[in-house]
Amino acid sequence: RKEVEQDPGPFNVPEGATVAFNCTYSNSASQSFFWYRQDCRKEPKLLMSVYSSGNEDGRFTAQLNRASQYISLLIRDSKLSDSATYLCVVPHSGAGSYQLTFGKGTKLSVIP
Amino acid sequence: DADVTQTPRNRITKTGKRIMLECSQTKGHDRMYWYRQDPGLGLRLIYYSFDVKDINKGEISDGYSVSRQAQAKFSLSLESAIPNQTALYFCATSDPLSYEQYFGPGTRLTVT
Numbered sequence: 001r002k003e004v005e006q007d008p009g010p011f012n013v014p015e016g017a018t019v020a021f022n023c024t025y026s027n028s029a030s031q032s033f034f035w036y037r038q039d040c041r042k043e044p045k046l047l048m049s050v051y052s053s054g055n056e057d058g059r060f061t062a063q064l065n066r067a068s069q070y071i072s073l074l075i076r077d078s079k080l081s082d083s084a085t086y087l088c089v090v091p092h093s094g095a096g097s098y099q100l101t102f103g104k105g106t107k108l109s110v111i112p
Numbered sequence: 113d114a115d116v117t118q119t120p121r122n123r124i125t126k127t128g129k130r131i132m133l134e135c136s137q138t139k140g141h142d143r144m145y146w147y148r149q150d151p152g153l154g155l156r157l158i159y160y161s162f163d164v165k166d167i168n169k170g171e172i173s174d175g176y177s178v179s180r181q182a183q184a185k186f187s188l189s190l191e192s193a194i195p196n197q198t199a200l201y202f203c204a205t206s207d208p209l210s211y212e213q214y215f216g217p218g219t220r221l222t223v224t
Contacts, residue, residue, distance in 0.1 A: 043215035091211045104154035
């Protein structure tokens, strides 16, 4: 299994729809996980952190399934401004390195 | 003002030329990183530094070198640029106790 794997999409959804992205990871020792958002030609920015079973922030919910080694991101009531690429990120901390492994991203387009 | 800045923002250079990309940060973080991003390949780590005296190779360091001139400055050099180094380059910083990384706006480099 690749270290971090995401469906590249694109996901084209209408405004108001609910959309979910999945991400699988190979490092079973990872304890925390992240979703970053990247707008076209811009830098990635942290969207959500997931340290236990899940995290919710407004319309965004991130869930973790350790047994199956996957993380999901659910976006409810999609807005046009949600259009972006969503990066699944898994740390690996061998020898205190605190490095991040980035997935290739899932592209979301919210359509009027 | 942006916390992490990169110069130049765009650069076109010819094969064989030496080029330096610069990164400065005002977040007071000890840890700094250089990544490159290619379409379909995601973000890949080139080099990282945990303090001024610490430099570490990342996943794809061949053809690159770095210099950590101060806590706030981390430069990436291409000694002899080649066309497959055409990419979007990001600098990032992080706090020692956190996995969250803060990215600069990126430098778009084209090697002809």
